[in-house]
Amino acid sequence: xxxxxxxxxxxxxxxxxxxxxxxxxxxxxxxxxxxxxxxxxxxxxxxxxxxxxxxxxxxxxxxxxxxxxxxxxxxxxxxxxxxxxxxxxxxxxxxxxxxxxxxxxxxxxxxxxxxxxxxxxxxxxxxxxxxxxxxxxxxxxxxxxxxxxxxxxxxxxxxxxxxxxxxxxxxxxxxxxxxxxxxxxxxxxxxxxxxxxxxxxxxxxxxxxxxxxxxxxxxxxxxxxxxxxxxxxxxxxxxxxxxxxxxxxxxxxxxxxxxxxxxxxxxxxxxxxxxxxxxxxxxxxxxxxxxxxxxxxxxxxxxxxxxxxxxxxxxxxxxxxxxxxxxxxxxxxxxxxxxxxxxxxxxxxxxxxxxxxxxxxxxxxxxxxxxxxxxxxxxxxxxxxxxxxxxxxxxxxxxxxxxxxxxxxxxxxxxxxxxxxxxxxxxxxxxxxxxxxxxxxxxxxxxxxxxxxxxxxxxxxxxxxxxxxxxxxxxxxxxxxxxxxxxxxxxxxx
Amino acid sequence: xxxxxxxxxxxxxxxxxxxxxxxxxxxxxxxxxxxxxxxxxxxxxxxxxxxxxxxxxxxxxxxxxxxxxxxxxxxxxxxxxxxxxxxxxxxxxxxxxxxxxxxxxxxxxxxxxxxxxxxxxxxxxxxxxxxxxxxxxxxxxxxxxxxxxxxxxxxxxxxxxxxxxxxxxxxxxxxxxxxxxxxxxxxxxxxxxxxxxxxxxxxxxxxxxxxxxxxxxxxxxxxxxxxxxxxxxxxxxxxxxxxxxxxxxxxxxxxxxxxxxxxxxxxxxxxxxxxxxxxxxxxxxxxxxxxxxxxxxxxxxxxxxxxxxxxxxxxxxxxxxxxxxxxxxxxxxxxxxxx
Numbered sequence: 001x002x003x004x005x006x007x008x009x010x011x012x013x014x015x016x017x018x019x020x021x022x023x024x025x026x027x028x029x030x031x032x033x034x035x036x037x038x039x040x041x042x043x044x045x046x047x048x049x050x051x052x053x054x055x056x057x058x059x060x061x062x063x064x065x066x067x068x069x070x071x072x073x074x075x076x077x078x079x080x081x082x083x084x085x086x087x088x089x090x091x092x093x094x095x096x097x098x099x100x101x102x103x104x105x106x107x108x109x110x111x112x113x114x115x116x117x118x119x120x121x122x123x124x125x126x127x128x129x130x131x132x133x134x135x136x137x138x139x140x141x142x143x144x145x146x147x148x149x150x151x152x153x154x155x156x157x158x159x160x161x162x163x164x165x166x167x168x169x170x171x172x173x174x175x176x177x178x179x180x181x182x183x184x185x186x187x188x189x190x191x192x193x194x195x196x197x198x199x200x201x202x203x204x205x206x207x208x209x210x211x212x213x214x215x216x217x218x219x220x221x222x223x224x225x226x227x228x229x230x231x232x233x234x235x236x237x238x239x240x241x242x243x244x245x246x247x248x249x250x251x252x253x254x255x256x257x258x259x260x261x262x263x264x265x266x267x268x269x270x271x272x273x274x275x276x277x278x279x280x281x282x283x284x285x286x287x288x289x290x291x292x293x294x295x296x297x298x299x300x301x302x303x304x305x306x307x308x309x310x311x312x313x314x315x316x317x318x319x320x321x322x323x324x325x326x327x328x329x330x331x332x333x334x335x336x337x338x339x340x341x342x343x344x345x346x347x348x349x350x351x352x353x354x355x356x357x358x359x360x361x362x363x364x365x366x367x368x369x370x371x372x373x374x375x376x377x378x379x380x381x382x383x384x385x386x387x388x389x390x391x392x393x394x395x396x397x398x399x400x401x402x403x404x405x406x407x408x409x410x411x412x413x414x415x416x417x418x419x420x421x422x423x424x425x426x427x428x429x430x431x432x433x434x435x436x437x438x439x440x441x442x443x444x445x446x447x448x449x450x451x452x453x454x455x456x457x458x459x460x461x462x463x464x465x466x467x468x469x470x471x472x473x474x475x476x477x478x479x480x481x482x483x484x485x486x487x488x489x490x491x492x493x494x
Numbered sequence: 495x496x497x498x499x500x501x502x503x504x505x506x507x508x509x510x511x512x513x514x515x516x517x518x519x520x521x522x523x524x525x526x527x528x529x530x531x532x533x534x535x536x537x538x539x540x541x542x543x544x545x546x547x548x549x550x551x552x553x554x555x556x557x558x559x560x561x562x563x564x565x566x567x568x569x570x571x572x573x574x575x576x577x578x579x580x581x582x583x584x585x586x587x588x589x590x591x592x593x594x595x596x597x598x599x600x601x602x603x604x605x606x607x608x609x610x611x612x613x614x615x616x617x618x619x620x621x622x623x624x625x626x627x628x629x630x631x632x633x634x635x636x637x638x639x640x641x642x643x644x645x646x647x648x649x650x651x652x653x654x655x656x657x658x659x660x661x662x663x664x665x666x667x668x669x670x671x672x673x674x675x676x677x678x679x680x681x682x683x684x685x686x687x688x689x690x691x692x693x694x695x696x697x698x699x700x701x702x703x704x705x706x707x708x709x710x711x712x713x714x715x716x717x718x719x720x721x722x723x724x725x726x727x728x729x730x731x732x733x734x735x736x737x738x739x740x741x742x743x744x745x746x747x748x749x750x751x752x753x754x755x756x757x758x759x760x761x762x763x764x765x766x767x768x769x770x771x772x773x774x775x776x777x778x779x780x781x782x783x784x785x786x787x788x789x790x791x792x793x794x795x796x797x798x799x800x801x802x803x804x805x806x807x808x809x810x811x812x813x814x815x816x817x818x819x820x821x822x823x824x825x826x827x828x829x830x831x832x833x
Contacts, residue, residue, distance in 0.1 A: 113701070114700060114701065
């Protein structure tokens with residue numbers, strides 16, 4: 001028997017003109033946790049789908065337990081002992097825990113009639129594999145994400161799984177739940193099961209994995225033991241760039257703060273938050289999901305509530321009642337989910353860019369000046385090098401990074417004092433990420449006050465000259481300059 | 495019964511619908527001074543009328559229920575029923591069939607319904623289209639075939655004798671104590687009971703039934719779990735088509751007439767009833783019991799309005815209210831589940 005459970009060499013896959021996987025080599029050892037890491041769109045999920053039999057590879061060899069596998073189908077993958085736990089967990093929220101656990105094996109056994117006793121037995125057997133206890137008759141949809149995940153793991157174990165692939169399992173979990181999940185993962189690993197853990201979070205990968213395979217643009221750029229890798233190397237492999245060069249250096253900070261927040265409170269969301277912001281600064285606000293960081297931004301933009309405390313803009317105390325009011329007061333906000341909140345995907349690029357400044361582009365009767373709209377939007381297309389040949393095309397034709405540029409230019413069209421960016425590079429590819437960062441640095445140095453809200457610590461560290469850390473709705477730490485490091489932030493969050 | 499079981503039961507819509515039905519029965523019983531149920535002879539003129547109304551509506555509701563559980567909407571089953579029964583009675587009449595028994599008529603109606611259902615199933619499973627839009631299209635298409643292409647006529651007094659006789663079969667007969675007019679409990683109620691039993695067994699005890707719930711809950715997961723979603727949907731819609739043909743023929747026999755236009759708009763009273771009975775508009779939820787209870791409530795109300803001294807125009811008002819309440823509750827439950 002070979003040292004590896006699964007060994008893949010020279011895997012190649014193209015979708016039309018896109019080279020999704022470029023001769024990827026990949027191997028998993030039994031009883032080890034292997035992390036498949038990489039930025040969004042690097043080919044991770046394509047590779048997983050080839051292993052699970054959803055896609056067929058164009059080229060390359062696959063060895064499972066030393067035996068070559070020619071053609072993998074989903075059924076074949078299950079038979080071999082490969083189980084994928086997808087990000088959405090593939091559960092049925094309307095069925096009971098028992099049914100969720102038993103249904104897959106019942107289908108595989110090609111049963112026609114339901115036998116409750118057998119289902120219950122199967123479900124109990126599944127739960128006993130990791131010693132997990134839960135009401136079998138509870139409705140799946142009523143469980144927490146962490147519980148759903150454990151049920152999904154138990155279900156995978158029913159198939160005598162030798163390799164369990166977990167696709168970004170920690171995305172919707174709290175830190176505590178992540179710890180519990182890792183405990184289960186280690187338990188499985190110690191029982192000899194190979195775990196393939198897909199993630200792009202540095203901390204997690206170093207905590208849980210034995211081996212790591214890093215992918216970038218469809219190629220694997222590193223594979224080997226995690227212990228032999230430093231975090232700096234890791235980031236380099238992930239992004240393909242030395243990030244040090246791009247640290248933000250403020251050159252143009254004003255004396256007087258443009259925005260001052262005093263004891264701001266939204267009951268139940270955040271409380272007693274005070275900070276100030278000067279022109280030319282990039283202020284980072286970070287914290288875990290549910291720490292109140294997004295709610296704080298919403299309140300500054302008139303979308304959230306303010307129960308007590310004050311907001312002062314340019315020395316004048318103000319109340320921000322709505323997004324329109326916020327724009328009048330020269331505050332801009334780029335939301336977290338740019339696709340649903342910030343863009344009209346089925347509308348032309350030009351219209352999207354000019355959306356929040358249409359008032360300046362209308363005739364007396366309120367009809368639009370189309371030529372001027374197009375001209376002005378073309379200026380932005382050039383300035384931000386948005387990758388399109390025609391601004392009449394729909395925004396949906398662009399990549400994530402270019403879409404983010406549209407959202408940014410939409411706001412910069414209006415003269416702003418304060419720009420709030422929430423998760424500005426979520427789902428954006430590496431190149432565009434760097435472009436957006438450089439752009440934000442320029443804007444700040446031209447005199448704009450910027451707030452970046454992000455849980456991507458690397459992003460906060462690189463781009464901010466000051467960082468506020470939030471936890472449970474309150475500010476628990478603030479750091480500036482050299483004191484801003486991922487470790488320092490993590491120490492406060494934990 | 496332990497506590498957890500009781501708690502789960504009280505969270506279900508059908509539990510409350512059942513209580514509403516009981517309360518309504520009590521109300522009607524009191525208001526009509528005992529006309530709903532008499533002792534010892536349980537059947538009365540009023541309750542056999544309610545049951546009679548429930549036969550066709552209840553059976554149609556089963557069609558709608560299974561489709562809704564799978565996460566779809568079928569707007570075309572009344573149009574399928576209408577085309578199937580109008581065409582098959584016309585054929586029977588022209589050939590002199592069904593003089594003694596309606597078997598040929600039923601066989602034809604089921605076959606026609608099946609073919610039409612297969613068309614639905616083929617379009618929906620192959621092209622992965624929104625079921626509501628597809629069946630809205632086929633509904634109009636089928637109505638167009640029967641009205642325009644085939645120009646099917648109303649058949650009333652000339653309906654084959656075998657069909658008429660079959661529709662008049664009864665399992666209970668009595669006379670109204672006040673007026674002395676004879677009334678009967680139609681034997682067609684047995685078909686409703688049998689269908690409910692079959693559908694209930696199918697949904698709860700067969701893997702096909704669980705597949706419908708699984709697909710309605712999460713189609714992608716159902717596919718990953720190993721269900722053949724395409725095949726299941728095709729089978730579902732073709733079976734519903736065949737069943738609709740059968741139900742249509744039952745209605746022809748019961749009413750002793752075949753009217754091509756009689757089914758137009760029927761889906762708009764059936765679907766709300768199914769939703770009221772606890773089926774989710776997003777799929778994955780619904781029971782035979784809840785559906786029957788909801789159909790019972792609607793039949794009871796519409797048949798006892800006169801007795802309760804309510805103008806029958808209020809029926810529209812009541813139906814509208816049912817749609818709003820049913821859909822709102824369904825949507826709120828789905829929202830709660832998402833959180």
